[in-house]
Amino acid sequence: MSEASPAKAYALHLGVIALLFALSFLLPEYYHGLLARIMVLAVFAMGYNMLFGYVGLLSLGHAMFFGAGLYGAGLAVIQLGWNVPAAFAVGLGCGAVLALIIGLLALRTTGVAFMIVTMMFAQVFYLLILYFAVWTGGDQGQVVPQPARVLNFGATSLDLTNPTVRYMSALALFSLVLLVTLATVRSRYGRVLVAIRENEERTKMLGYDTFSNKLIAVVVSGAICAASGAAYALLFGYVGSSFASVQYSILPLLWVLLGGAATTLGPLIGTLFMYYVIDVTSGYTSAYLLIVGVALILLVLFFPKGILGTIRQRWLGWLP
């Protein structure tokens, strides 16, 4: 499949990052802010893709990992007054630990049961946020105060509320996760994951411990989603329970399906495209859930491989 050209693949990804960097200076203000948000959410989609695309595990509960990062980072700033790097680490840690626990439980099931179990754990997480409204702010949510969202390096300080700093921070996180994903899926470990997706029994027979490989994938995927959530809280300054609701478990699935599951750039394309469609149609109708629903059905019916998946199948076989 993608044996031929590691250089070509890395060149493509670095090109995409360079393009996003250049866009920062070219885009008008509105799209500038929107693209920063899309990059952070694309990280969420990449985390989801790690598990859904490469291991073939369809989770309906990834909002809880995003939520763990969001609330972990947000509450560390709001309730404990911690600084930005520490808060980000807390969010990341919360997500990874939660993913470890959920993985240990949910991976005992397969197929449809896995989807329902992850959905139920996510629902419990969501309800816990509402239940502990005293600290979390419940469904009203909380604003992360602007003075706290500053990154201090000795004498110089970076204000994360400044649009350019925000865009560059989002781009840095996005680039890091993109390259890590690319390296992972090209590594031996990435091939084991794909082998599990294609035929778990056979992989087991070849001597691989499929359970612990899958567990690592769940933790990595959860940690990436949590990183996205933590970045969202710190960059955009809002922490709310809607980000942990079922809808935010469905959206990354939609983005990944649209962009192409098991493609490294698919999540970005899917997120970008979906945001663009909603942005364009919001001029005519507020019924954006209708668009989400129709898109989901059309995708599974006619386009199960997504945009990049189809391109890879037809024309560019080397696409990672």
Add this chain to the structure above:
Amino acid sequence: MHFGPHLLLAALEGLVTSAVLALTALGLSLVFGVMRVVNVAHGEFFMLGAVLAWAITTAIGGHPALGFLAALVIAPLIVGAIALIAERLVLRRLNYNPEATIVATIGMLYIIQQLALTFYGPEARPVEPPFNYRILLPWFGYSGYKLSIIAASALLLTATWLVLTRTRIGLIMRATQYDSETAQAFGIAVGRVYGGVFALGAMLAAIAAVLIVPISQAHYLMGQDPLLLSFIVVIIGGLGSLRGTVVAAVLIGLSDGIISMFFSPTLAKIIATLLVAMVLVFRPQGLFGTASR
């Protein structure tokens, strides 16, 4: 009120919940049992039933019983027809692949919900009960209509059970559930059975909604809780087992009624959901089901 009567009231409320829940969950369970499809849009068929009941009773007017009876017949038929169309247009083309159908039914959920919001609006609207009769107990009066819900649900559940076990249609459904390929080899039109079962499942949810709407109002988001509770019931009862579904519905309905009366409803939901997830993890065949496949 003393603790005893309070508990009795909670138990009665719980039984009403159980009655409605058993019907809704039975629909979900039939669809899963026969077709191996998890219908995430099931709660929206429930909501559609309630919204249509409001529309029909308002259109007919006159005595509330007249409109209610009309709704009880017409609303499930419309919902069943919608489900049948969805099944033909989408699910059949996906060859009932479990993962693809879940994604597709999530899509249906959003479409139905959004259309209900657009055409019905965000308000919660009441439907008048067909009769107002209060049964006076020594401690409190209780709505006769609520008791009649329990009776109606019991009747419908028995009827479904009779159809499944005593008729030719039931035999065909059970044969398809047991082994669809062999059933097809014996000349059963499996595709048609699937269509029928999907419509039947949606109709059961719609009937449950029409029964409950006089006491709980019709709202476009009302499908979410029944969906989650039905999942819980179906999982605890064992997927595809009718007896287990009914027992689990009574269990969940009663405990939900009693726990929410004495504790916070959110806490009740958290505990129930967590317990059920654990059941699914550690005992996937359900508490009452026998090991599947």
